[in-house]
Amino acid sequence: MGAARFLEGLVRVVPQKKITIVGNVGDDTEFYGLHVSPDLDIVTYTLAGLVDTAKGWGFRDDTFQCQQLLQTYGYRPWFNLGDRDLATHLFRTELLHKGKSLSNVTASIVSRLSLHVTLLPASDDQMQTHLVTRSGQMHFQEYMVKRKTHPQVSRVVFKGAKEARPAPNVIKSILNAEGVIVCPSNPIVSIGAILAVKGIRSALRKTKARVVAVSPIIAGKTVKGPADKLMKSMNVEASAFGVAYYYKDFLDTLIIDNEDRGLASRIQAIGIKSIAAQTLMKTVSDKIRLARLAVSEVHN
Secondary structure: OHHHHHHHHHOOOOOHHHOEEEEOOOOOEEEOOEEEOHHHHHHHHHHOOOEOOOOOOOEOOOOOHHHHHHHHOOOOOOOOOOHHHHHHHHHHHHHHHOOOOHHHHHHHHHHHOOOOOEEEEOEOOOOEEEEEEOOEEEEHHHHHHHOOOOOOEEEEEEEOOOOOOEOOOHHHHHHOOOEEEEOOOOOOOOHHHHHOOOOHHHHHHHOOOEEEEEOOEEOOEEOOOOHHHHHHHOOOOOOHHHHHHHOOOOOOEEEEEHHHHHHHHHHHHOOOEEEEEOOOOOOHHHHHHHHHHHHHHHOO
């Protein structure tokens, strides 16, 4: 959600045709036989102005009649899919069954929703983020939605990542970029799932573009989601410094919140420039201001 909010500002600062977004597919899973890509969809729905901002996912003013009838048939849904949202998953699944790649299907969805950004799945190959907990190993969506992040996590596993290849143009887009911005997303399971795909982290190290990240952690906590919990479980300090350290092999600059100014010297001590600003995005103006700051830094 942090990435989608940031991108709302970015598309108001940079023309959409100049923006390439590499999206996490580790959250992808199957419901009712349909291929669901939560991270790709929230970015698409948000930039198309269709997202339910109150929920932070799905379509605004969607209905849930299909899921209500599924309950009559004995299903016990725990991952809510609205009726309009289901249309996306039906469309995606049918094209995948016809042999289209996830990249091609995603490009079609983006185009049909009148967007001009390039949205690339990190990989067209199947990979999923699983968490090892005291309650057993489970898909990230089960941990996040069904279990409400309660089980204590001991390890994060990116199933299929060793075999997964970067989707077409992912590496090229990084190497040829004017600038690279790592959105304020969960470093462990959102950005981490992208970095787990072979060749992507290496490309970030090799690119001549400046790499700027926005910290999703403010004063040791996340605005939304379990990033701070998962960072602690992976022995990564749950702070802006922890984010900098996790990205230190490829990061040039980290934008941190004003509340974390006290961490600037520690961040700079590991060779990363830090800039303090308001990173909490409550309004469109906040999103634009933060995007402008990130863009100015990649061109610095």
